[in-house]
Amino acid sequence: MKQDDGGQGAPLETEPAAAIDMAGAQIDTLRAFAADLAARGEELGLIGPLELPRLWTRHILNSAVLAPLLRTGGRVADIGTGGGMPGLVLGIIRPDVEVFLVEPMERRCAWLNEQIERLELTNTHVKRGRAEEFHGAFEADQITARAVTALKKLVPLTVPLLREQGELLFLKGAAIHDEIEAAQKVLRKHKVRDIEVLELGAEQLAESTRVFRAKVGTHG
Numbered sequence: 001m002k003q004d005d006g007g008q009g010a011p012l013e014t015e016p017a018a019a020i021d022m023a024g025a026q027i028d029t030l031r032a033f034a035a036d037l038a039a040r041g042e043e044l045g046l047i048g049p050l051e052l053p054r055l056w057t058r059h060i061l062n063s064a065v066l067a068p069l070l071r072t073g074g075r076v077a078d079i080g081t082g083g084g085m086p087g088l089v090l091g092i093i094r095p096d097v098e099v100f101l102v103e104p105m106e107r108r109c110a111w112l113n114e115q116i117e118r119l120e121l122t123n124t125h126v127k128r129g130r131a132e133e134f135h136g137a138f139e140a141d142q143i144t145a146r147a148v149t150a151l152k153k154l155v156p157l158t159v160p161l162l163r164e165q166g167e168l169l170f171l172k173g174a175a176i177h178d179e180i181e182a183a184q185k186v187l188r189k190h191k192v193r194d195i196e197v198l199e200l201g202a203e204q205l206a207e208s209t210r211v212f213r214a215k216v217g218t219h220g
Contacts, residue, residue, distance in 0.1 A: 012038050012052045018204035019056060022064040022093065029092050029119050034060055036115065037083060044111055046083030057205055063089040065200040065209045066144060066169055070097045074141035077102055077161055079131045080148040084112055086171060087144060091116075091124035099124045100140065102131055135160040146171040151183040151212065159190040162216050168192065170212040180212070192216055 015031070023030040038055055041047040051059065063086030070076060070090060074097055078087025081101040091099035101112050101124065109128045116124050127134060143158045143166070151170070158168060172179065176197055180187070187195070195214040202208035 013054055013056045016056050016061065016205070018061060018201075019064075021204060022061060022067065024093070026093050026095070029121075030060065030064075030089070032119060033084070033088065033092060033115060036118075040111075041083060044083075044107065046108070046111065057207070059083075059085050060089055061201065061205055062086075062171065062209050063146065064093055065205075066090060066171070066211065067093045069142075069169055069211075069213070070094050071141050071167075072096055074098070075139075076100070076142045076144060077127075077134075077138075077140040077158075079143060079145040079154075079158055079161075080104075081112065082108060082146075084115060086146050088112060088115060088121075088124060090144070091121050092119065095121075095123050097123060100127050100138070101125065102127045102129065102134065104128065104130050131157040131161060139163045140166065142167045142169055144169045144171070151176075151179040152186050155183060155186050155190050155192060159192070159216050164217045166216050168212065168214045168216065172197075172210045172212050174210070176210050176212055187214075190216065191218065 020027050038052060042049055066086050067090055076090060076097055077100040079102050081087040081103045087099050087101045103109050109126050112126045140161055141163055143161055145154060148154055192214045198211040198213055199208040200211055
């Protein structure tokens with residue numbers, strides 16, 4: 001079932017039942033974010049013109065599946081967060097975690113800051129710039145990224161932002177195993193270990209989400 005968007009293009013996807021399970025007490029805040037993203041996301045270049053019919057499942061809940069993997073009281077940096085996925089979604093669902101949204105585009109940062117203020121998210125902060133510009137500026141316990149670049153390029157950009165024994169959590173597509181194979185030299189160089197590919201959300205969503213998960217550093 002779809003919701004009518006008032007005749008302005010594709011219909012908006014009805015909120016899936018899984019949204020409440022994933023967001024819990026934060027569901028109203030997540031709904032407010034989803035509503036504004038649906039209303040202005042295409043205009044601001046945050047989502048494509050055909051994304052409304054799958055806004056919840058393909059974007060919001062696809063991001064939300066990472067929430068249980070976040071470390072309690074930890075710090076997360078989301079690289080190339082764009083419209084806030086997964087970082088802003090995680091900041092909403094996990095108020096116990098500090099989230100940095102790293103994004104180079106000014107208009108996207110303006111949108112993110114607006115959402116943070118509107119949704120009263122005290123745990124979420126915007127860092128305007130590229131990941132490499134923040135090497136040495138701060139450290140995170142976990143790094144997330146969605147649809148940024150291949151592992152071979154993403155690992156050197158993100159590992160310097162991690163604390164010792166930090167963790168990478170990258171949302172990836174069907175070619176993730178090929179990416180891992182192509183990045184072997186880079187993975188060894190940056191001491192990426194305990195690599196696994198998780199399939200999350202299969203019981204809640206029509207399509208599961210692939211997550212590249214790995215630790216960085218020497219064995220503790």
